[in-house]
Amino acid sequence: MDSATSDRRETRRTLSSTADNGLKIVIVGGFGVGKTTMVRSVSEIRPLNTEETMTKAGEGVDDTDAVAGKNATTVAFDFGRITLDAHNVLYLFGAPGQERFWFLWDRLFSGTLGAVVLVDTRRLADSWYAIDRLEHHGTPFVVACNDFGGPSHTAEEVRAALDLSPEVPLVFCDARSRASSKDVLISLVSHLQTATLSHTPEPTP
Amino acid sequence: MSRTRPGRDDSPDRLYTLTGGRSSSGSDAFDLVTLVVAECDPVPGMQSEHTAILRMCQYPTAVVEIAADLGLPVSIVRILLADLLGTGRISARHPRSAYRLPDPDILEQVLVGLRNL
Numbered sequence: 001m002d003s004a005t006s007d008r009r010e011t012r013r014t015l016s017s018t019a020d021n022g023l024k025i026v027i028v029g030g031f032g033v034g035k036t037t038m039v040r041s042v043s044e045i046r047p048l049n050t051e052e053t054m055t056k057a058g059e060g061v062d063d064t065d066a067v068a069g070k071n072a073t074t075v076a077f078d079f080g081r082i083t084l085d086a087h088n089v090l091y092l093f094g095a096p097g098q099e100r101f102w103f104l105w106d107r108l109f110s111g112t113l114g115a116v117v118l119v120d121t122r123r124l125a126d127s128w129y130a131i132d133r134l135e136h137h138g139t140p141f142v143v144a145c146n147d148f149g150g151p152s153h154t155a156e157e158v159r160a161a162l163d164l165s166p167e168v169p170l171v172f173c174d175a176r177s178r179a180s181s182k183d184v185l186i187s188l189v190s191h192l193q194t195a196t197l198s199h200t201p202e203p204t205p
Numbered sequence: 206m207s208r209t210r211p212g213r214d215d216s217p218d219r220l221y222t223l224t225g226g227r228s229s230s231g232s233d234a235f236d237l238v239t240l241v242v243a244e245c246d247p248v249p250g251m252q253s254e255h256t257a258i259l260r261m262c263q264y265p266t267a268v269v270e271i272a273a274d275l276g277l278p279v280s281i282v283r284i285l286l287a288d289l290l291g292t293g294r295i296s297a298r299h300p301r302s303a304y305r306l307p308d309p310d311i312l313e314q315v316l317v318g319l320r321n322l
Binding site: 021048050053054074079081082084085088113189196 | 272
């Protein structure tokens with residue numbers, strides 16, 4: 001699963017000394033759906049991998065995966081980076097949609113701009129849980145169907161299968177393509193703009 | 206992948222040693238994408254992880270990049286960074302949009318940046 005990432009220390013492009021605002025977008029999806037592929041296709045650095053560990057007794061979370069006797073829950077995630085301008089740097093996180101991941105959502109991804117739910121139309125049910133959790137957390141998102149060359153589904157069919165609200169954008173993409181992945185991110189940020197505009201009721205006096 | 210790295214060897218004891226026994230930094234001051242900048246050079250006798258952080262942060266470097274490079278969980282890195290911040294050896298550039306709705310100006314800048322890719 002993480003064979004696509006590198007954990008080798010490598011010389012990589014440093015950020016400009018003026019960089020001062022890190023931004024986050026999370027790409028959520030099931031195993032093998034192309035999260036790391038999408039991160040890699042738009043990232044200026046080779047995707048890196050890191051992890052967060054939650055050690056808390058009695059959470060009852062994912063007991064089978066907890067290291068025996070340590071009550072540890074570990075979530076690994078990939079990320080890449082896009083320098084947007086002299087100040088803004090966008091970090092893209094590829095995160096698994098599995099249950100234990102959501103226990104770390106607030107700790108890792110609070111303040112995220114929004115999320116891309118990457119789906120394989122042959123396995124739409126894999127995305128139900130992620131969509132439910134994003135709605136629960138109030139995180140704006142778009143759904144991107146990665147093209148695996150299988151039988152094509154219409155947008156209406158996918159929307160119906162995912163029970164998607166009409167305001168949530170649905171796009172089709174090829175995660176291997178930089179241009180296509182970039183378009184997915186643009187559709188997310190455009191969606192955020194619309195959502196933000198409709199949520200700015202009180203102008204500051 | 207087979208290289209043994211701190212934090213990946215199922216040895217929490219070692220992680221506790223790194224942090225002097227602490228498992229929490231007591232604050233969430235460091236976001237995953239807080240950009241860290243070294244304010245001084247490493248000095249002899251400094252904990253090796255602190256030295257490594259100062260070296261890699263000569264230019265702004267996100268918390269998550271530091272964690273990936275050190276091969277340590279993010280929570281451990283936050284503790285190490287809190288130590289360095291407390292002694293003035295690093296400065297932290299926190300994300301402006303955390304914990305609230307994104308600023309429309311920032312969104313516009315993101316959109317422009319993405320379109321220019």
